[in-house]
Amino acid sequence: MARPGQKRNRTMAALAQEAAGQQEEEAFNASVTGIQVDLGDEEEEDEGDEADDGMVQGKKSGQALPIAVLPDDFDGEPEDGATYLALANRANESLPFYKRVDVPDHLRPAVGPVAPPSPPTGRHPALPRESWEVLFAVHFAGYRAHLEASWPEETLPYPSEYPPLPSAGEMIPWLEFINGVGGEDDMVLDEEEAINEAPPAPVPREPRISVLQRLNSTTSVRVLKHLNRATKTALQRLEEEDLDDDPFPPAHARWAFALLAKLDRHLPGDDTAVLRDFARTLAAAAAWRWGAAVKRGQLTAVPVKVGFYGQGGEEGAPVLGEMNGPGRVGYAVGARWKVVRDGRARSEATPRPETKEAGHEDGLDECLARCWMCAHAIVAGWAQWDLVDDFADAFRGVPRE
Template sequence: MSSTHKRKRDELEDSDEEPSFGRQILPVANLPENYNGPITDGLQYLFTVRRDARRLPHVVRVANPYEVPDVPPPLKDVAPHPSLPSESWRTVFQRRFRNFRKNFAQPTIHIRLPEKKLKQKLMPDKNERDLWWEFIAGRPEAVWNPPKKPKQGKGKGNKGKGMRAFSDDSMDYGDARDSGVLKAQADDGDVVLMYDEADISVGPVHPPVSAATSVTLPTPMGTPPRHEEGEISDTPAEAFTPREPTPALLNRIDHRLAIHLLMYFTNWMNHHLRHTEQFSNRLTEVHARWMFALLSRVDDHVDADDMSLLRNLARACIGLLKDRKWKKVFLAQAGVGGQDEVGPDSIVQEAMSERSCWIVIAAIVYVWAQRDLWQDAEAMLQDFIAQ
């Protein structure tokens, strides 16, 4: 095509209308969109034709004579399980737990400068899982904070020495904390950790075995080792007052330590579900309060790894709920009621209740938006009814 037949760009007619199937060549009347008057000329006729064409669909489908209307199935009116917390309770709990987290993170009263680092150790190290179990169980400091073993040389110190019937090394590796009493009392009335003389007993490293020896708390060398998985201890456990998650302890727990400790609780619950016959590894209401308090120290926004740990904790609580349900049915069939767990000497143990499990699950579901876990809990209850 020669250039003489091409129209210049400035010769093209401007149009504010949307592109249509063909280019506008004939003039069209400029009338309002809702014009409904008589058509007097061709310009008005073209306007009405183009207006009606814009209102028509671009694609038209022929009606199917064999089409069957798709009627949705009726929704099943499934009554919620009586153990499932109500919607009103969940709403109130979500609001109050969020406020509790904010108030603990930003206290509005008793604001003070951070305390200096105490020489006294208030809790076990981060990676000591077994010592954390003993710490929460209320064991004395000699158990959860044993003295460190002395570093032995690689044989250099024994060179040039003859054999002797005794050792010249008479160092006492006992800590100064085992011989005194710790009483930390803040001036402003904050709750801090206090130990009494009755909590810690100081004795020789190797106590003499005698029939007249009085019963004392176990020392680091005399503490019996924890039983491996699958073993059941026949010796009755000593009575200790469990340690509560006090504000003095929680102030020293950050996000990373809280996540790490919650991972321990998940491991303990899974171990308890695998070996429910072991009363020494049961979870109590004190453990539930620790989980609730540690969840208040977790950040609002967590990464994928931390979220996976929180979800595992919620799933472990769902498994513990299922175990509690089956145990209730078994006790009801056996004619025994009103006891969750019965330990040695018919002592009723304060086991972690269903209410505590729901609190931990609701905290994870609503604070970190894991609604599918709540659906898993509902499905577990429905399966329990079906069975």
């Protein structure tokens, strides 16, 4: 319990100490020349004079500590808190609004290699154009109707130079028959000729009407199955050995197309499955042939006239190939044939389509044409339209150029 008068004595001592401190502060401020202190709580400064810049020198809202008002040329050392805050504000105003600092090299995130440009989208250039698919279906139907109307009623004589037809289930004899191996037309060499001369290459046998007349629907499907298996085997061998060959040679294509043209329009499910598998094999062969051409640099753009494959530009101006995407020029299937055809005089006789005179060289264009004609004959002849999507899927991941 406080003694009597102790509280009053403490209050008087505190007041005396506060008065002494105030007198010391006023004496110090008076000793600093050219420095004015803005205490920020004087009532008479609420209505201060206007400065030259239009700002009012007076009380600053929210100011808790006194800040000295320094002249512009003041460069002394701060001796109290007010001067220090004034110098700090001056230095703060000279700083930029923001500053960029580079990240040190050891703190930078690891950056991988630059990603290659995205491949062009859209239809693969090795696929036939959609307009061709529609027109081919119409032309194939008309060709089959013409073949049926003009088919001989009587059986024509069997070619004397052809050997007897093999049994329907024998694959190797049928492939030898188609490829021209065996038969009475083979040349017989004596011992000396056999040593000094190489045997002549076999000449493939053509699918003549006199031969096709002797094949019923079941046998025709079996022969198509043999050609399908031969194409698969050749494709597997080419992929494993990395050879530059044709998985679907011209003789096989001619026999396949001829058999498809004469085959019954209504087939049982098992026979239709054989045709569907053959069509997918042909799409795989076309994809492999295109990939091999890209690998060996065989995709050569050919100048074609305006209008070919939807090309634009000035009339008569040559353009290159078919557009594979925005600003991209690539390979156009069949462009070489069109150049040769357009360069031929109208008075000249039209050569056979598969001859060199017609522009054919048994290269990439020819292989793709053989594959797509037979594959789309299956699509159009037996309404297997869903196979078109399978053809496009066969080219997923296959380079465009």
